[in-house]
Amino acid sequence: MNKKxxxxxxxxxxxxxxxxxxxxxxxxxxxxxxxxxxxERLSIGVIGVGMRGRHLMNLASREENVVITAICDxxxxxxxxxxxxxxxxxxxxxxxxxxxxxxxxDLLNRKDIDGVIIAANWDWHVPMTIDxxxxxxxxxLEVPAxxxxxxxxKLVEVYEETHTNVMFLENCCYDRECMAILQMLRDGMFGIxxxxxxxxxxxxxxxxxxxxxxxxxxxxEHFVKYSALRNADQYPTxxxxxxxxxxxxxxxxxxxxxxxTATKPQAINxxxxxxxxxxxxxxxxxxxVVTTVIKTIKDETIVVNYDNYLPRPYSRDYSLQGxxxxxxxxxxxxxxxxxxxxxxxxxEKEKEYDAYMEKYDHPLWKDFYAKAQNAGHGGIDYFxxxxxxxxxRESAYPPIDIYDAVTWSSIIPLSEASLAKGSTPEFFxxxxxxxxxxxxxxxxx
Amino acid sequence: MNKKxxxxxxxxxxxxxxxxxxxxxxxxxxxxxxxxxxxERLSIGVIGVGMRGRHLMNLASREENVVITAICDxxxxxxxxxxxxxxxxxxxxxxxxxxxxxxxxDLLNRKDIDGVIIAANWDWHVPMTIDxxxxxxxxxLEVPAxxxxxxxxKLVEVYEETHTNVMFLENCCYDRECMAILQMLRDGMFGIxxxxxxxxxxxxxxxxxxxxxxxxxxxxEHFVKYSALRNADQYPTxxxxxxxxxxxxxxxxxxxxxxxTATKPQAINxxxxxxxxxxxxxxxxxxxVVTTVIKTIKDETIVVNYDNYLPRPYSRDYSLQGxxxxxxxxxxxxxxxxxxxxxxxxxEKEKEYDAYMEKYDHPLWKDFYAKAQNAGHGGIDYFxxxxxxxxxRESAYPPIDIYDAVTWSSIIPLSEASLAKGSTPEFFxxxxxxxxxxxxxxxxx
Numbered sequence: 009m010n011k012k013x014x015x016x017x018x019x020x021x022x023x024x025x026x027x028x029x030x031x032x033x034x035x036x037x038x039x040x041x042x043x044x045x046x047x048e049r050l051s052i053g054v055i056g057v058g059m060r061g062r063h064l065m066n067l068a069s070r071e072e073n074v075v076i077t078a079i080c081d082x083x084x085x086x087x088x089x090x091x092x093x094x095x096x097x098x099x100x101x102x103x104x105x106x107x108x109x110x111x112x113x114d115l116l117n118r119k120d121i122d123g124v125i126i127a128a129n130w131d132w133h134v135p136m137t138i139d140x141x142x143x144x145x146x147x148x149l150e151v152p153a154x155x156x157x158x159x160x161x162k163l164v165e166v167y168e169e170t171h172t173n174v175m176f177l178e179n180c181c182y183d184r185e186c187m188a189i190l191q192m193l194r195d196g197m198f199g200i201x202x203x204x205x206x207x208x209x210x211x212x213x214x215x216x217x218x219x220x221x222x223x224x225x226x227x228x229e230h231f232v233k234y235s236a237l238r239n240a241d242q243y244p245t246x247x248x249x250x251x252x253x254x255x256x257x258x259x260x261x262x263x264x265x266x267x268x269t270a271t272k273p274q275a276i277n278x279x280x281x282x283x284x285x286x287x288x289x290x291x292x293x294x295x296x297v298v299t300t301v302i303k304t305i306k307d308e309t310i311v312v313n314y315d316n317y318l319p320r321p322y323s324r325d326y327s328l329q330g331x332x333x334x335x336x337x338x339x340x341x342x343x344x345x346x347x348x349x350x351x352x353x354x355x356e357k358e359k360e361y362d363a364y365m366e367k368y369d370h371p372l373w374k375d376f377y378a379k380a381q382n383a384g385h386g387g388i389d390y391f392x393x394x395x396x397x398x399x400x401r402e403s404a405y406p407p408i409d410i411y412d413a414v415t416w417s418s419i420i421p422l423s424e425a426s427l428a429k430g431s432t433p434e435f436f437x438x439x440x441x442x443x444x445x446x447x448x449x450x451x452x453x
Numbered sequence: 454m455n456k457k458x459x460x461x462x463x464x465x466x467x468x469x470x471x472x473x474x475x476x477x478x479x480x481x482x483x484x485x486x487x488x489x490x491x492x493e494r495l496s497i498g499v500i501g502v503g504m505r506g507r508h509l510m511n512l513a514s515r516e517e518n519v520v521i522t523a524i525c526d527x528x529x530x531x532x533x534x535x536x537x538x539x540x541x542x543x544x545x546x547x548x549x550x551x552x553x554x555x556x557x558x559d560l561l562n563r564k565d566i567d568g569v570i571i572a573a574n575w576d577w578h579v580p581m582t583i584d585x586x587x588x589x590x591x592x593x594l595e596v597p598a599x600x601x602x603x604x605x606x607k608l609v610e611v612y613e614e615t616h617t618n619v620m621f622l623e624n625c626c627y628d629r630e631c632m633a634i635l636q637m638l639r640d641g642m643f644g645i646x647x648x649x650x651x652x653x654x655x656x657x658x659x660x661x662x663x664x665x666x667x668x669x670x671x672x673x674e675h676f677v678k679y680s681a682l683r684n685a686d687q688y689p690t691x692x693x694x695x696x697x698x699x700x701x702x703x704x705x706x707x708x709x710x711x712x713x714t715a716t717k718p719q720a721i722n723x724x725x726x727x728x729x730x731x732x733x734x735x736x737x738x739x740x741x742v743v744t745t746v747i748k749t750i751k752d753e754t755i756v757v758n759y760d761n762y763l764p765r766p767y768s769r770d771y772s773l774q775g776x777x778x779x780x781x782x783x784x785x786x787x788x789x790x791x792x793x794x795x796x797x798x799x800x801e802k803e804k805e806y807d808a809y810m811e812k813y814d815h816p817l818w819k820d821f822y823a824k825a826q827n828a829g830h831g832g833i834d835y836f837x838x839x840x841x842x843x844x845x846r847e848s849a850y851p852p853i854d855i856y857d858a859v860t861w862s863s864i865i866p867l868s869e870a871s872l873a874k875g876s877t878p879e880f881f882x883x884x885x886x887x888x889x890x891x892x893x894x895x896x897x898x
Binding site (some may be wrong): 051118172199200202203211213214265267270271272274275278295296297299301302303306307309311315318319320321322330331332333334335339340341342343345352353354355426430431432433 | 464481572626644645647648656658659710714715716717719720723741742744746748751752753754756758763764765766767774775776777778779784785786788790792797798799800875876877878
């Protein structure tokens, strides 16, 4: 890591945010300052070792001096697969907890665990995180954090009661181009940021799961279940995470309100119909495409797209527009334009686009590119887990915290409310209780 | 024109719309049926011969057996330039009307004029169109039609009182790819249409007009004036026109409501500030980016972007998504994908994209490509005027009518109301008074 660059960027950002650089206890725990509590050897538990949990466990196990001490899952076969991965990696088997929904509490009761990664089914994120905070384990929480406003507040309350750190494992924050755009923004390249788009457009068309009988009470499957139970942006955090970092949300800025508008539900029925499956007539609540527009308190706007059902190529729809330029990149069409630098009103050519991305490549990526490429998800999971492990090791405040987790996740219940009432504006609660006014940007610094 | 193809497409569409093909008096005047009133020689007047009006006049004058009989403008120099164009084209000078705001009424009083093209300043579109309808001149009306809900209704009322045809000259309806997409949609390629995007993102950053003293009472300039006077999607029709055709709006479908959300006004002030101009502190009302989301009565959704102030490359942001495919093309990134035909979850390559566009190229374009290329605006103006002249000649019902004009233009006052109230849903009036239920698609058939 290039310490000078980090420091310089940080100073620049503090100036950019228009705030004086004052002492902030959070920064006593920032990455470059070893603290008295720094642990050389870390003991990590993983709750939920399905496909996603095993992947995160595997990444954590590869970090230096990290031992996966314990794992937990209701499925014995998931546990067996996880143990196989550990053994294949040259590690000892973990102690396994299974046999009941609350076996995870036995894992949390262990004295030798420093942090737990929670990657269980959506329905379990809140109770497990609450129990883990109370057990004083540094939590790495998979997305989404919570799916109701009540649960969002519960997470905040227990955090403020326990002060146990929670890092929200929103891997898309570590997207290479999104981080480069963050660097450009902090360098003033975009001028005053005004408008952004993002989304999660990951087609599940063709999945076998649409052809199985719908189970609305299961706690081991969430995607079909919640398509049946509600109409919402079910999965907003991959899109909004990087954008929230661009706009310093909860750190000098905050989301004010949103409106959501959905198409009818059609894709799942249509897919089932094409397969002569009885789900052709099931009344799913979920609209195929949900368009959410967020207004910030600083009068910027953000479009969040949710589009997981219709057939289409993948996209997270990122774009950013300011008074001095626009980026619309990453998926279909890679466009960047800076007034006064680019040919008037023309997108830069591929070569110049790449040159900007290279120039503003974040040090995390610049230094660790080769390792990240082998770690899956374009390396974003690698950096997410690396940052989590670093934070646990240093007892550092997480770069993506519980307030980010609940603010981003609250788009689920807020969009649901807006859709239910015919696209009414729904206001974000201020989970930070006015601390957004003084909290400083941290991510990527 | 390939009559067989038109007929076949029409039958297909009628089936697609799920309606029986019943006798409809509108089709007695459709393009391929000469009517008793067919005029070989046409006499056309042009009201407003600024840059835009002169361009449309020039195109009309090149159509066979069309004489530009009279022109009108408050500016003598505009009239001189228009006469110069006519002379250069080998035509006689037109009779010119000028000298007062209402000189256009003298033009309308002429008995020898079959149709008038209205291309004056925005503020004059409604009174001129009303007077022209009452004078029984077939109107070709430049965009936008009206800017208040009251004026939208006035246009409808006078139309229903006079039954004088008005063709709304929304040139972007004739966009080549948008017409090809319409053909694909009618052929069932997209399955059930679900979601579309469109917009008008035409940067006026850098224009000298931002540096002049703001005049909010002028009737010869509208862009700066209305940026000062209101916050709205000021110019929705270029975006929404083709999309309304895709979704059969006013013809089996209708817009239900919209929500609009705007950024703060920043670009004009910022540009003025960079030029040490006093407008740096002028309180413009217009937000830099306005995002409008429309819901149709058939539960489709349409995102309409208005983004004319920040520096950026041009786009009208067209995309269309259905249960069987998605197109996201034309500007940055040309993407098309059809489930079962395209490589799974991958955009087609350039070559296949072009092949689809060629296969579904609309007969209008296929037959008249060379001529259109010389006519400016990528040929869309050429087709708009050609269709207008054909409609006047045949006394045919216009392919884009007064109901389309006011429905599309009503996005201006509705977005203004939504923005003023904090992104509330605002409902579209039904200008057709329930006739949308039985009116048949016409455009491009």
